[in-house]
Amino acid sequence: MSKNQNILIIGAGLCGSLLALRMAQRGFQVTLVEKRPDLRKIIQDAGRSINLALSDRGLRGLRIAGVEEAAKKLCIPMNGRMIHDKAGNTFLSPYSGRKNEYINSVSRPGLNMLLLDEAEKMPNVKIIFNHACENVDLENASAVFKEFNSDKEITISADVIFGTDGAGSAVRKNMYENHKFLFSFSQQWLGHGYKELEIPAAENNGYRTYKNALHIWPRGEDMLIALPNLDGSFTVTLFLPYENNDYCFANLTTPEMVHEYFNKEYPDVVEMIPNLSEEFFNNPIGPLGTVKCSPWNSFGKVLLLGDAAHAIVPFYGQGMNASFEDVVVFDEILEKYASEENINWNTILKEYESKRINDTDAIADLAVDNFHEMKEHTAMEIFQNKRKLETAFEAEFPEEYYSKYSLVTFKESISYSEAMKRGRAQDKAILNLLDDGKLTEEMSLKEKLELVKKETQAILHDDEVAFG
Amino acid sequence: MSKNQNILIIGAGLCGSLLALRMAQRGFQVTLVEKRPDLRKIIQDAGRSINLALSDRGLRGLRIAGVEEAAKKLCIPMNGRMIHDKAGNTFLSPYSGRKNEYINSVSRPGLNMLLLDEAEKMPNVKIIFNHACENVDLENASAVFKEFNSDKEITISADVIFGTDGAGSAVRKNMYENHKFLFSFSQQWLGHGYKELEIPAAENNGYRTYKNALHIWPRGEDMLIALPNLDGSFTVTLFLPYENNDYCFANLTTPEMVHEYFNKEYPDVVEMIPNLSEEFFNNPIGPLGTVKCSPWNSFGKVLLLGDAAHAIVPFYGQGMNASFEDVVVFDEILEKYASEENINWNTILKEYESKRINDTDAIADLAVDNFHEMKEHTAMEIFQNKRKLETAFEAEFPEEYYSKYSLVTFKESISYSEAMKRGRAQDKAILNLLDDGKLTEEMSLKEKLELVKKETQAILHDDEVAFG
Structure with a gap:
């Protein structure tokens, strides 16, 4: 050449x-x-x-x-999503059941x-x-x-x-x-925009919340996330509808409204962002x-x-x-x-x-x-049960099971399009098996895995016949 | 107001x-x-x-x-698709099993x-x-x-x-x-363009092929269609890839190539278009x-x-x-x-x-x-069997069954989006039942209809659980 x-x-x-x-x-x-x-x-x-x-x-x-x-x-390293509910309770949903699979904040x-x-x-x-x-x-x-x-x-x-x-x-x-x-x-725009805020470092570059996670405050139509920085701070991003929502960029126009919204939806965050309304009004709204x-x-x-x-x-x-x-x-x-x-x-x-x-x-x-x-499903029981099952599969059978998230994020040997196809079929299989009550407590984890695999194959086959 | x-x-x-x-x-x-x-x-x-x-x-x-x-x-009125194979054989695939449902060339x-x-x-x-x-x-x-x-x-x-x-x-x-x-x-462009040609009227404004149909010559990657006009002529449209095909607009550059292509793929059309290559080179290629x-x-x-x-x-x-x-x-x-x-x-x-x-x-x-x-499936056996079954359902149970085509085209009381959702689920149900050999000859038409309906509901339910 x-x-x-x-x-x-x-x-x-x-x-x-x-x-x-x-x-x-x-x-x-x-x-x-x-x-x-x-x-x-x-x-x-x-x-x-x-x-x-x-x-x-x-x-x-x-x-x-x-x-x-x-x-x-x-x-x-961020090992999982740390989900924060309105009461300030948190739980960590790992990105993978395999120990060596995590994402990084950079x-x-x-x-x-x-x-x-x-x-x-x-x-x-x-x-x-x-x-x-x-x-x-x-x-x-x-x-x-x-x-x-x-x-x-x-x-x-x-x-x-x-x-x-x-x-x-x-x-x-x-x-x-x-x-x-x-x-x-x-070009397709979401009806949501984003705004960045900062949780500053604690004393001596300490972290004000758990360091090794991607934090999510899922609230249905809106959500807050936070990623850690090396200096102890977190970059926080608010995703919020532009309009037509109880709280939206169109109506969060005063410091009082901003505080009302954050106090109601993200009370545990308010105490970590000292200059909340100042930052809110100084930083631009970005489109998605x-x-x-x-x-x-x-x-x-x-x-x-x-x-x-x-x-x-x-x-x-x-x-x-x-x-x-x-x-x-x-x-x-x-x-x-x-x-x-x-x-x-x-x-x-x-x-x-x-x-x-x-x-x-x-x-x-x-x-x-x-x-x-992120904004809805992470807060819903059936999706949480799916994640728990997948994490167990990955921990127990690390060579046999990759969730959609793992296929996309950690399995670089397969393409995004293949990850999407397999991952969506798996998601559909698990959600339907859960919904139909077919993954019973009596079953071993291995039996559950085999059933999920079989159902996934059936879904892929049916789609292939119908859509080529 | x-x-x-x-x-x-x-x-x-x-x-x-x-x-x-x-x-x-x-x-x-x-x-x-x-x-x-x-x-x-x-x-x-x-x-x-x-x-x-x-x-x-x-x-x-x-x-x-x-x-x-x-x-x-x-x-x-056009009562169905008239499919033309390479040997010039034709068969009519009705648009509906109900007599009063047809589309119009205007x-x-x-x-x-x-x-x-x-x-x-x-x-x-x-x-x-x-x-x-x-x-x-x-x-x-x-x-x-x-x-x-x-x-x-x-x-x-x-x-x-x-x-x-x-x-x-x-x-x-x-x-x-x-x-x-x-x-x-x-804006999404297909890799195909189109070119219009004309089958002129026969003597006394007669029609050179069957009047009351939309004619299709499906050839996989390319296709010809024809719609009748009041004066006895048909407007013919060729849909052809721009490039990267055995025959494509990029290589149909001489009268000889055009005639070779039409003689091979559409022999029964050649005799109906007197000035084929002249029209081909005079008319523009339209994008899709x-x-x-x-x-x-x-x-x-x-x-x-x-x-x-x-x-x-x-x-x-x-x-x-x-x-x-x-x-x-x-x-x-x-x-x-x-x-x-x-x-x-x-x-x-x-x-x-x-x-x-x-x-x-x-x-x-x-x-x-x-x-x-149109360009592929109308020539495939499983899709032809699906259409035959659907036409029989519509003829025998006109109030109970509407194919996707009928929902979209004739059922103005339901929206396009609802027609798409129901129609796609029905198509998938029938194709999978056919592929699995579950629609047996012993079954009555009514039993087949009930099975298709049940399978369609199951598909819609599973999609709802998985995708909301």
């Missing part, structure tokens, strides 16, 4: 930085351009999602670029800085900050950027361009507006959207990856993981053609999309499903 | 013309603006879909405006002219042709139009605006580009897309209806029917508030969307499903 190819990567967030690093490791000449200032040199904005869940699929992406161990130093800027540092160490990577993409010539692989301070424009040409410029991608906009091919596109599109590649010259190709809602903790897995899948295809003399980007970009798109569609749908699971 | 309200309707196609007529009948002051010339005064373009399927939901819309009988004079321009004529008869309707919508002020209900010949701009203000300007709606574009609210939007969006209403001032709100692929024959049903649903809501002194458009527009959107989403999905059914 000829290494003197010039690669232009637009967007130096998590996906773009990792891709730049990996492409440089493969010997390509990489230019990485970012709209924002170098985040290593500025103070972070409040109110942007500052910690994320990192799990196996994401770690695999970091591993192939040799930065997994460095990244793990930024991580706080700082978005911290991880991004690590990746930028590593990319910058490569002699064949050039990083340009403060340049916003104005226009992409899709047919000729060149892009125009405007410098933030001076408004001066520069044009960069390349052999191939990667658009890793996030959910609001400027590269994707050029595809949407191009009329030489049919571009399927969807899913973006899908196709094709990701145009003219064999430009490819979308990461959120630019598939932005998802945060409820499966898979946004970053999916983006890093994009890099893994793309890298595998590059590897396949590595011995060929001439590189055929058109073939590679198309093969990547056809291998990947069903999986990113699946995780997008799973993430929306999980919103309902 | 105050009648001096000014109503601006943008788009005088089928939906806009019917809406204008109905709103005028309710006493509103209606201005109807159309981008194209008055189609009653020009010669029609070739290659645009010139006949459509009109069925019960659409007829209901025409009925409330008092034009059902006039429209029926333009109709040719001329799009013919029906549109009828509606324009009727609207124009109303003293409170003003129709303006040749004016393209340039911009809509969504917050103030005014729109700017440019005259086609002179480029002169006019601005029209109203109390409320209806965007009925079709799949490529300019009104919708204004909502998409407005950043004061979150606009969910999707689904558009969904939400909200349909902005600021209580502007509402999308018809294809502008929900463009669907043509495979259920429901595009026009869904648009006419929009007018029915909207009219029912107007009726509900008819006795109130002051009209609250914001309430009415919101209520309309919340009542309607699940149903138009459902028919959009059903139409894509039906593409696969």
Whole structure:
């Protein structure tokens, strides 16, 4: 594969930085351009999602670029969901019955800085900050950027361009507006927005609530979650309907209303957030959207990856993981053609999309499903019983059973789409067996597992016959 | 309800013309603006879909405006699908086991002219042709139009605006580009395009093949269909992949290739289309897309209806029917508030969307499903056996059984979303019972029906438990 190819990567967030690093490791000449200032040199904005869940699929992406161990130093393991009821009672619902399966809370800027540092160490990577993409010539692989301070424009040409410029991608906009091919596109907004708050560290960087969990306060239509940070603080996120709810962003307009709402729904949180209403009114409301599109590649010259190709809602903790897995899948295809003399980007970009798109569609749908699971189902008895049974299966028969959550989160060897299909069938099997009273107390755990497996197979078979 | 309200309707196609007529009948002051010339005064373009399927939901819309009988004079009943195999053998698969249930082939321009004529008869309707919508002020209900010949701009203000300007709606574009609210939007293109051809009339306006059917030549990935016209001709539509198929638009580039393809796949059609390759190369390739969006209403001032709100692929024959049903649903809501002194458009527009959107989403999905059914399943034995059984149920037990097709097409008293839910469960029940050999020859038809009903209920119950 000829290494003197010039690669232009637009967007130096998590996906773009990792891709730049990996492409440089493969010997390509990489230019990485970012709209924002170098985040290593500025103070972070409040109110942007500052910690994320990192799990196996994401770690695999970091591993192939040799930065997994460095990244793990930024991580706080979360072993399960800690559910908080209105009375302040809590219980921990483990993410898996297997001891070694957990997810990690990691700082978005911290991880991004690590990746930028590593990319910058490569002699064949050039990083340009403060340049916003104005226009992409899709047919000729060149892009125009405007410098933030001076408004001066520069044009960069390349052999191939990667658009890793996030959910609001400027590269994707050029595809949407191009009329030489049919571009399927969807943006779907939830009726809920989010707002970030902070539980500050206790004295000596202590944690004000249990450190190693993702905390959830499920309340049906609304919910609060919290993820731990290394400094002892938690980043709290409120998910709330914009309107048409007893409490919603439209009516939480005064400090009194905010306190009334929190005192009623999240009394144990109120005492942990000293400046509740101040933070509430200072921080922005963020929208929650899913973006899908196709094709990701145009003219064999430009490819979308990461959120630019598939932005998802945060409820499966898979946004970053999916983006890093994009890099893994793309890298595998590059590897396949590595011995060929001439590189055929058109073939590679198309093969990547056809291998990947069903999986990113699946995780997008799973993430929306999980919103309902988190805000409603975690508080419902039948779903709690299902989780208990699955955790027991995983603890007792670790090789034989993976819940949908485990398939998606920990089983990187199977794809998101396969995880969705098997996971949904399993969920349906267990819920129906529970509802029909067919999992009786007399049965051994092994008997229950066999019955669940049999019912799952029957569901998959019936769907196959009916829907192909 | 105050009648001096000014109503601006943008788009005088089928939906806009019917809406204008109905709103005028309710006493509103209606201005109807159309981008194209008055189609009653020009010669029609070739290659645009010139006949459509009109069925019960659409007829209901025409009925409330008092034009059902006039429209029926333009109709040719089609009693079923006539399936043509490669050897030229045909068999008729009825649309229903009930004698009085059929769909109609109707001329799009013919029906549109009828509606324009009727609207124009109303003293409170003003129709303006040749004016393209340039911009809509969504917050103030005014729109700017440019005259086609002179480029002169006019601005029209109203109390409320209806965007009925079709799949490529300019009104919708204004909502998409407005950043004061979150606009969910999707456009999904099939990998297939379509091309129209014509089977001309035989001598004395005779029909070259069976008149009262929708003809289908299902070939797996590609298909041909034909609908009859009043003058003895048939409008033929080829649905073919753009690329990556043995035969596709990308490789049918010479008269020889076109004849090779048609001789191989549709030998009985070749002899009926005298100028096959000429027509093939003269007529455009049309794309096949689904558009969904939400909200349909902005600021209580502007509402999308018809294809502008929900463009669907043509495979259920429901595009026009869904648009006419929009007018029915909207009219029912107007009726509900008819006795109130002051009209609250914001309430009415919101209520309309919340009542309607699940149903138009459902028919959009059903139409894509039906593409696969038509091009593949109609040629498969298990699906043919299902249809035979369903037709027998409907003939023998007309009050007790409605197939999915009948629920969608003939059962206007239930919504599209309910028809989809019940119909899909029924399909799954029958296909699985057939596959499992549980519908035996010894059973009476009544016993089979009872088993199908029981299995359908079990499927609906299991889905309810698992997915709520």
